[in-house]
Amino acid sequence: MNFLQKNILSIESNLATKILTCKKHKKPIKNELFLKKITDNYSNYPALFIYGIGEYILELFKNDKLKHLIIFEDDLEVIYFIFKNYDLSDFLKNGKLKIYNSLDFNTQTAKLMFLNQNILFYHEIFTLLPFKNHNLKDFVEKICLETLENIKNAMHSSEHCLEGLEIFTKNLYTCLKNPSTKELLLKHKAKNKNAIIVASGPSLIKQLPLLKEIQNKVSIFCADGSYNILHEYGIKPDYIGNIEISTLPNIFFKKYFEDNNAIFLLSSTTNPNVIQTLQNHKKNIIITLTSSNFNHTFKLDDYGYSDTKFSSVANYLYHFAIGLGYTNIILIGQDLAYDENLNSHPKEFLHGSNLDTNRYEPIKTLAYGGKGEVYTHCVWELYKKAYEEDIQNNKHLITTYNATEGGARIEGAIEKPFKELCEELKQGKNKFFPKLEIYDDSRNYILSSIATLEKHIKTNIIFTSSCDLILKKIEPIIEKINLIAQNYTLEDALKNLDYNEIILAQEYIKTFKSLLFSQQNWESMSDILFTLLFANEPNFIKLQSLKTQNEQEQLINTLSYIINHQRYIKEIIDLLHQQRIILQNALSDIKNKSKVKT
Numbered sequence: 001m002n003f004l005q006k007n008i009l010s011i012e013s014n015l016a017t018k019i020l021t022c023k024k025h026k027k028p029i030k031n032e033l034f035l036k037k038i039t040d041n042y043s044n045y046p047a048l049f050i051y052g053i054g055e056y057i058l059e060l061f062k063n064d065k066l067k068h069l070i071i072f073e074d075d076l077e078v079i080y081f082i083f084k085n086y087d088l089s090d091f092l093k094n095g096k097l098k099i100y101n102s103l104d105f106n107t108q109t110a111k112l113m114f115l116n117q118n119i120l121f122y123h124e125i126f127t128l129l130p131f132k133n134h135n136l137k138d139f140v141e142k143i144c145l146e147t148l149e150n151i152k153n154a155m156h157s158s159e160h161c162l163e164g165l166e167i168f169t170k171n172l173y174t175c176l177k178n179p180s181t182k183e184l185l186l187k188h189k190a191k192n193k194n195a196i197i198v199a200s201g202p203s204l205i206k207q208l209p210l211l212k213e214i215q216n217k218v219s220i221f222c223a224d225g226s227y228n229i230l231h232e233y234g235i236k237p238d239y240i241g242n243i244e245i246s247t248l249p250n251i252f253f254k255k256y257f258e259d260n261n262a263i264f265l266l267s268s269t270t271n272p273n274v275i276q277t278l279q280n281h282k283k284n285i286i287i288t289l290t291s292s293n294f295n296h297t298f299k300l301d302d303y304g305y306s307d308t309k310f311s312s313v314a315n316y317l318y319h320f321a322i323g324l325g326y327t328n329i330i331l332i333g334q335d336l337a338y339d340e341n342l343n344s345h346p347k348e349f350l351h352g353s354n355l356d357t358n359r360y361e362p363i364k365t366l367a368y369g370g371k372g373e374v375y376t377h378c379v380w381e382l383y384k385k386a387y388e389e390d391i392q393n394n395k396h397l398i399t400t401y402n403a404t405e406g407g408a409r410i411e412g413a414i415e416k417p418f419k420e421l422c423e424e425l426k427q428g429k430n431k432f433f434p435k436l437e438i439y440d441d442s443r444n445y446i447l448s449s450i451a452t453l454e455k456h457i458k459t460n461i462i463f464t465s466s467c468d469l470i471l472k473k474i475e476p477i478i479e480k481i482n483l484i485a486q487n488y489t490l491e492d493a494l495k496n497l498d499y500n501e502i503i504l505a506q507e508y509i510k511t512f513k514s515l516l517f518s519q520q521n522w523e524s525m526s527d528i529l530f531t532l533l534f535a536n537e538p539n540f541i542k543l544q545s546l547k548t549q550n551e552q553e554q555l556i557n558t559l560s561y562i563i564n565h566q567r568y569i570k571e572i573i574d575l576l577h578q579q580r581i582i583l584q585n586a587l588s589d590i591k592n593k594s595k596v597k598t
Helices: 003-008 013-020 034-041 076-085 089-093 107-125 136-154 158-176 181-188 205-214 224-232 272-280 313-323 378-393 418-425 442-487 490-496 499-516 519-545 551-594
Strands: 047-051 068-073 097-101 128-130 194-198 219-223 239-242 263-267 284-290 328-332 363-366 373-376 399-402
Touching: 003 013, 003 076, 003 089, 013 076, 013 097, 047 107, 047 136, 068 076, 068 107, 068 136, 089 097, 097 107, 107 136, 107 378, 107 519, 128 136, 136 378, 158 272, 158 284, 158 442, 158 519, 158 551, 181 284, 194 313, 205 224, 205 418, 219 224, 219 313, 224 239, 239 313, 263 272, 263 313, 272 284, 313 328, 313 378, 328 418, 363 378, 373 378, 442 490, 442 499, 442 519, 442 551, 499 519, 499 551, 519 551
Parallel strands: 047 068, 047 128, 068 097, 194 219, 194 328, 219 239, 239 263, 263 284, 328 399
Antiparallel strands: 363 373
């Protein structure tokens, strides 16, 4: 097998296909100063982001400190040349080398890039180094920086992550004792072409008389905040979504409505009090699992996974509409902006028309229709971008119409008056949905979930015990360092340090990191620890990446690195202790409910 074949087999199929369509290849530009620039300024960097591929790759990987090399290139013929002449397959296979086609690079690709292999932890040292000059370099850099900002904005506190875990475990048994997403897709897929997603923006009310006229011809997906509003206007939705971790949405479901065929599409983050309210009303519910390392270990694929990090409940329902095979999806009430009076919702909204008015700083965005601007805020911008990505990624299957007739423009959605769409929809057949059943083998899923909880508890105990041992070994070394620092001048303190102990402490920390990022521990604990890690790991990486002028500066950085890990490891142990309590309570609860003997 030649170099080209080996390299092509080591990259993702879309890029591979495009490279193979090249009729010719060309040598990359010469930039003889580039390697010197890297050596002089970035030799301590564990990750490099470079615009433009060249013959520097193997030379850079001679530096053992380099763990990841991410390259953006707009000329496929140059990639072809590099692949034809150099064997990079090992670096490509193990993820040390990533190559992106700049022409295809977008926010979704950037998000996956940063979240894969914890590239996100390198954000403090992120800089896009130009091997060559190209106008797409600034475009790629802008997308990367915006994506990093979006990820930071979507990040939850450690306390919120613990709350999310507790809610997931409380909802787990209920999830397994109700119909699955797979059952929904089997029974309801392709039953209708047309779906309307009803959000609760301030423009909603004007569309409801028309929606009432055609409600039997279309499938109606509604956000939780629109549920009672639709019923007040004599409209029965088919699917109602909720993904909110707080108890705020409970108010939308307190009142009982006769809609016993409706299905409530909930997330494993839905507050248990909301689920209890729906169960008291004997409503049909389906619970999907939020997509995360921890949740995927339960292997409950039949119940479905959804990424709700950057999404609203309407985005969540849009994904369901895609999965259910709708070819026309119409959005109403999806303003994603304030109205002219800075109201965020209609007056019929149970939490008030100005719920979001003072929550966030207003920012301007292009208005519906493309003329003028309206005020939105940073969270609505995230939701809008989520829509735009989904519309772009599914445009070959689905036509999305924005019939809100107000608010912000959603790029990619066809803006069309709701009245015109309703005239077309009147010609459709009346809808019909078969009843869903509960799996006979739900008992097996319960037993496997119990086993998974037990495995996570065991992993937690083993890892925290290892952390305790590592702490006991580095604490005496740190005490000596602090004692010397208190009693000597800087110059004398550095002379009195035991360098063998410093090397030993670094090895202990290296062992700790190896355990922390091992696959089993990462799957079990990353959901809980991610925010804490995000607050610390990038700073440790930045500290190690700094170019120092002399050995003294290097030593000071090393001591800071060691001392700060004492606090860091303690914080991790504390968080994992709280995780273990939640998991043990969950295990006891699910065993009691399912009457499984301990």
